[in-house]
Amino acid sequence: MSIKSDKDALALRSQKLRALLRISIATVAALASISSANATESALGRPVAGMSVLSGIGIVPPEPVTIVSIEQIYIDGSIGGNRQVPIAGKASLGVDAQIAFTLASVLRVWGGAGGWDFASGITVPYVWTEVNASFAAGRVGTSSSDRASNLFDLYFTPIVAGYHFSQTAHISLSFNFWAPTGRYDPGALANASLNNWTFVPQVAFTKFVPKYGLEFDVVGNLQFYTKNTATNYQNAPLFTLDALALKKFPNGLGMGLVLGTVQQLGNDSGPVADKLNGFVGHDFSMGPIVTYDTKIEGKPLSASLRWVPSIVSVNRLKSTTSVMATATIAF
Template sequence: MNTLPSLLAKPPKSPQLVWSMALLAAIALQAPFAHATEGALGRPIAGTSVLPNVGVVPPEPVTIVSLQQIYIDGSVGGSRQVPIAGTTAVGVDGKIALTLATMLKVWGGKGGWDFASGITLPYAWTEVTANLSSRYVGASQTDSASNLFDLYITPVVAGYHLSQTDHVALSFNFWAPTGRYDKNSLANTSLNNWTFVPQVAYTKYVPKYGLEFDAVAGLQFYTRNPATDYQNAPLFTLDVMGLKKFANGVGVGLVMGTVQQLGKDSGPTADRLDGFEGHDLSLGPIVTYDTVVAGKRPLSASVRWIPSVASTRRLKSTPSVMATATLAF
């Protein structure tokens, strides 16, 4: 199987180049959620934003569609107070299933840069159990919600080929509070704030050994939740992946991701919890597979298991699974 570095040297209309495009929905799939601040549930999930070829934007116009499924089952320890539903809870258990449908349009290039835009429509199911500490002392309550989550929009991705083996992509993304939110509910399908996410992605190939290295770094800036007066502090996220690809289309590798809070949260509830500042680290394996359907449409699939290995004031998840399928037209 040809590697992307050799394909990029071919004419833009090469069918093999279209093969590589299927993997580039990774650029728009940096949208998963969980592990932020308010409710210990927010936008980024450590280890989910990095995919194969994430730093590459193809020079040829193409449309890419992707479907992504994420499942998390985690908790914040029973002795830890968590801001949720406008109050605090002593311990939170949460289950989250996320389905994300993404469309990415690659427009072409100019001045050595290649450009794309994307949109992700997420659907969320969540179930939360919490021991409320302020309204009902010692009372455990369970709440669930299922609906469309906040829209994730990528106005622009700009990619640059540093060399045949080194590629970088810059993107600006944002979440719009389009989901349903009730400040008195434990479970919601929205964070009720705008979130702005500048990111940089990098891909490195070592064709001689069939190796690939990918990384995504980003910052997340939140507006204040007007319903609870809770202000999440900015977050720094970094996901890295090493992948070994074989001639039969199978790839195996390792993913590591971290979410680091930059400063303290603010607002009446956050102030009582000294800013509720935390971090998260996840590590796990990934398996990928690339093929062609209908004789010409490239299909890429992957599955990963990325449990939390260290977590402070975040939803620590042991089963954390993500599956992705991507098709290019």
């Protein structure tokens, strides 16, 4: 084999390793759409605007590989006392919540068939949350607070299927679901579960512009909830759309901008939701992201940090402290 061929082979392998990292983070980033503010029960649904998109979200690499990822998410938000919020089977006068998630994820890329590449994974989340709410009893107002710290609902990704239109354009389709495995108390303000199944079909697209070191990523999904039988609360479906524009530098550093929105499709239903006219909501978030790619003992390592504060929020926790950090390694 010629020296040029050797260099080409090494360059191709390096490109594939980078792709492995991108899909590992991006697939698990979909998992980062964990409980935070949306106009569902407790104003705590699954998606967090601006947290589902990451570099290479549309890429499923062609080589079998196992990927491990750790993520940390922190949100500190509120809904003002002029709005009622369905929580603990009642309607509170506003709510304040701090939420911290630690997620450990494993993703396995299996290889390809028929021009498509396939992967699957699982995420085990741990949650710490503190919630404060006010309630009215006649003319008397009372305040309550609660705290929970436990394993959260498990997140499964049975299948991710990726297709490469070219070396610079990629798409992935996935089916994901949340299982109500966390501890749940219908009378508690803070819980480690939403007590429902949530099904999440998703599509993602990645486009590279190598000449300028630019990358553009978009991911959208629909979320369908089963009824919380403990409170008789039915969350309406949600539509989420996140986008990322990223500038990559030769030293492995990347800097960019994240945009995200969550839109409720219809009214929530149930005794409390009906009193609140369906508790319909939406929001929009925007903020910067920094990424870094390197290698440790020959194994590719990727990390990122983002801040995506709420810009507009209706019937959702409005947070100016929405932060996510990730670290991922491929074996």
